[in-house]
Amino acid sequence: MIEFRGVTKRFPDGTVAVDGLDLTVDAGKVTVFVGPSGCGKTTSLRMINRMIAPTEGTVTVDGRDVMSGDAAELRRGIGYVIQQAGLFPHKTIRDNIATVPLLLGWSRRKARARADELMEVVGLAPEMASRYPAQLSGGQQQRVGVARALAADPPVLLMDEPFSAVDPVVRESLQEELLRLQGELGKTIVFVTHDIDEAVKLGDKVAVFRTGGVLAQYDEPGVLLDRPADGFVDGFVGRDRGYRKLGFLSDELPLVELPTVGVGDPAPEGWSLVVDPDGRPLGWVQGGGSVEEAAVVPGGSLYEVGSGSLRSALDAALSSPSGRGVAVDGDGRVAGALSADDVLRALAASRADEAA
Amino acid sequence: MNALFSWLADPAHWSGSAGIPARLVEHLWYSVLALALGAVVALPIGALVGHGRRGGFLIVGSANGMRALPELGLLTLLVLLMGIGLLPVTLALAVLAIPPLLAGTYSGVRNVDPGAVDAARGMGMREWQVLFKVELPNALPLILGGLRGAALQVIATAAVAAYVSFGGLGRFLIDGLRTRDYPQMAAGAVLVAVLALVVEGLLALLQRAIVSPGLRGGGRRSPTVTVGRPAPAPANPEPVPVREPAGAEP
Amino acid sequence: MVWDWIPRNLGMIGGLLGEHVVLALLPVLIGLVLAVPIGWAAAGNRALRGVLVPAASVLYTIPSLALFIVLPAIIGTRILDPLNVVVALTIYTVALLVRSVADALGAVPSMVVAAATAMGYRPGRRFVSVELPLAVPVLVAGLRVAAVSNISLVSVGALIGVGGLGQLFTDGYQRNFPLEILTGIVMVLLLALVVDGLLVLIGRVSTPWTRVGANA
Incomplete structure (x- = not known):
């Protein structure tokens, strides 16, 4: 479980990126932070693994203040996936995935075996193990990014707009893949996106941020579409929300026979x-x-x-x-x-x- | 031309402490010392400033300033002040090696994909690990480019050391000039040029051997990487605006 | 008082400075004029580029002192002729700028070139009024390197008797007089600084569009 308590982030130039955030991320669920650019969603995410330090308030992961203890240790226990994947160009796919296990002191053999296992989990062909990132497509790179984040089996996964740089068809398949993986792994996932469709598709709960770093609404996607808290959320979730909401209702429909x-x-x-x-x-x-x-x-x-x-x-x-x-x-x-x-x-x- | 070849073919010129092999070894020895000294100064500064991603203008400014230092003036001044010896010669040549090494290291580290650096930190690498495991390996092509430029400069200029009565291949140039022995001068010039080209070729091979294959292939990620040119490092190693990690917020 | 040496020799220093400026900058001008068409050809033709750019690099690896000495045999000048220094430095400048010009032209967005062609520019006119101006920033960067390194290299010419301010080094060394050498170093550095600053200024003035929107 991840908790934000009264978290504010003010940058040295005076901009307030996050303003008094109170929010609880449920363990084992996908929580999506969504909002327009400059709304503080990425800053909030980056405060969880202490890539950014809060100015006020506390962020805790499983009850521990992230600011206590060693930042590098904390980060090794939290998976991190970013836009464009951020793969290491000079390392092979296998060695990219093995990064965190090696940082944690696993033997090279064990780390590589784990990497090979994860390539299968995220749907990458084994012969890609010895290739370099520049030889992969954007979608494949992003799969490597996910595998790399999962390598040490962290309970928490942070994903910062991971699919926004790939084309819509690939994005859709990556989203499906993530849902399938989550069904098997049950990680605590915090996912940042600016795409409301992606948010309602992936999130067990969705947090809508407004510009200036204020949380506008935090609800299950069905509720969000059904009852937007205010005009901002209404405008953000968009015109098709009635139709989209159908995605969250399922009912036994009477079927007629079809010759x-x-x-x-x-x-x-x-x-x-x-x-x-x-x-x-x-x-x-x-x-x-x-x-x-x-x-x-x-x-x-x-x-x-x-x-x-x-x-x-x-x-x-x-x-x-x-x-x-x-x-x-x-x-x-x-x-x-x-x-x-x-x-x-x-x-x-x-x-x-x-x-x- | 014939005089040049017969000078080069004369076995007398290939033996003894004033022979071509001895002069060649001297020349290489000063060059290696100067490069090592230059690297000891330039690599840490370039790497640290590049890692901090701040203060680049200082690097650019000082590298350009040092580039303008006239080698002959520096050498004669140091020798007058310190007496003839290996130290002033090495110092003067090292000053020449610093700008390309500094610019190459700085821009190499500075140009590493910010996404990869962010990911490295986010996965729990400590700062020194980010530098040694991610930034420096990715900067290697540009660092080696700087080394090639520096080696070229130093080898070419080491010939000037002969003017202050020092050894190296420059002796043939200076002595030939003094005695109007044209074949000897030409031979010295050719030898220095050939040495520069050979060292350049060897460093190119080294680069091929130690740079990760993931970083080859047209420099899609690092547009400033140039393969095949030792070249004068860019006047302005400040990279073309590197895109900030997308999705970053104020 | 040794410092007297400077005011007593101002005339001589000024003369050497003038010689130095000509020896260093004349090659930059000639080199620029030669490098633009060569670089243009290299930018437009992949195969040509594959020959020209490496060839330019090889030229650049030839040590200056060696070039100063060998040139008379090739172009038939006398060994103490200032022309040797001018020709040698022109070769370096061309070697350096061909690459700059080719890179700069290669970096002009292809959409811009396509748009200019679509509007009816013929290749020659398009080159002068569209591609070349857009290439100015990279070109200026190349010119700065060429000018500064030429200013520093001219002084090596003193070893063959033609070196502008470099003659203060050989003379000071022979007379065991460090102040004269120091004066030469400072003058060379100042000259490099001024020329570099002027080139930056010319670059700015001729590319007003690069300064707008810089804070985006």
Whole structure:
């Protein structure tokens, strides 16, 4: 558990980066600091591993004031991932990852074995171990950055805009990867970003900072989207927040049966869903006659029963050419269909529950 | 030209304490001493100022000032004041070695990716570890560039030492000049030039051998790294604005 | 009183200073004129650059005293001719500036060049009115190094009898008179300082755009 108590940071030039921050970061959860530039989110993060010393107040990690004791010792026990990764250009990937274990006095053999293990954990091919950072793509470098931070198995991980310098597609996969890792490792993660979408996607709780270093709201992402504390937060979480909020609601949606056809089968009039022999969706065809592979129109997104949120259900319905969203089971087989109206009805029901 | 070759081919010029091998060894000996002395002064100062990332203008200013010092004046003055000997010659040459070494070390350390330095500190390296494990290895190409520049300067200028009745390859130049022995002068000039080129080549090979392969490849990270030129270090080793760690806040 | 030596010899010192300025700066001017087209060619052609830049570096490795002495045999001058020093220092200046010019032109943003071309500049005009001005800061940095090192190198010429202020060193040494040498050193340093300052000033005045937005 990390606690900020009355923490203020004033820089020598007089700027106040963080102003009277009180905040508790839950152990084993992902806490995201989000806000516009100059809001003190990075400064707050850097006070946790004492890269910046608070002017007033205390920051404690597991009850210990970070300012007591030795800064280097403290930092070796806290994973640290930054934008652009900050890898050491003169060291191989393996040696980059082994940095903290070696600082802690592990034997070279053990540190390298640990590095190889972590490369697998973060999804890097083993042959990259002996390459140098300049030979890797931005996304791969960032994976190395995460592996390096995890090397000594620290309970706390600080991540300062780690994915903001990579392209959106890679960012998305890195985010998924982080959620998967967190599911296995259960670290206490503090994550800084300026991207509200990234914040609500990754955070168990989200702290919104406003310019001048004041905490504007600290809540679970669903609550943040539902009930912004004030106009600033409302403006910051943005216009699509109603739609985004659907991502935090999941409900058992009633599915209707969806007749399917295979390639070469005769199709009825109107839209029909084409599936492969295993029952996985291939796309849609319109009109009667025999189904030809070339006539198949790609389908929309898929809604996975059980794990999907209302957002993905609605998107499945809206993106389907036939207007019927395709629901699939865990194996990717067609489980049924749903419509946008079904989703909206479920939404209304959940509102009623909340009000009750 | 023929006179030059026959002078060089004469076995008499290749033996004894005034022969080419002996003069060559003398020349190298002064040069190495001067480089070592220059490095002892320049490396720590350049590294510490670069590490602190402050006070760079002092380095730039003093390096440029020292570059302007006329070697012949310094040498004659020191010899008059201290008497003829190895010490004044070494001191005078060391002054020449300092500016390129200082500029190379400072800008090398100063130019290391600030993200890597921040990460090093954030992972729990102590200041000396940040300097020795991250900054200096990454600065190596520029430090060695400075060393190459310094070696070149010192070897070229060590020839001047002969003017104050000292040894080295410069003897052939000065003695030849005095006696109007043109082949001897030309031979001395060629020998000094060849020595400079050979040392330059050897240092280039050394650089290839000890710089991490991760730092080669066109200098994507350190745009100031130049491979292949010993060159006059830049007049202004202050780097092109190095980007601050992104996401840093006031 | 030894200090008397300075006022008694002001005329001689002034004369040597004038000679020194000419010997050091004439090569800078000639070198600049030669280096711009060579550097331009090197910047535009990768293969040419691969030859020219290393060749310039090799020229730079030739020791000055050696060059002063060997040049007469190559260009047919007499051994005590001041031309030897001028030619030798011009060679160094060109060697240094070719690299500067090539680097400076290479650093002009390609978008700027593309925009100028799109607006209808022909290559020659574009070079003079777009690329060259943008290359000025790097060029000035190169000129500063060339000028300062030339000012220091001229004095080596005293060993072959043509060295401007350097003659104070040989003369002072032969007469065992440290003050004369010290005077020479101080004069050379002052000259370097003044010339360097002037070049910085010229660079500033000719690139007003580099000073705006510097606090961003």
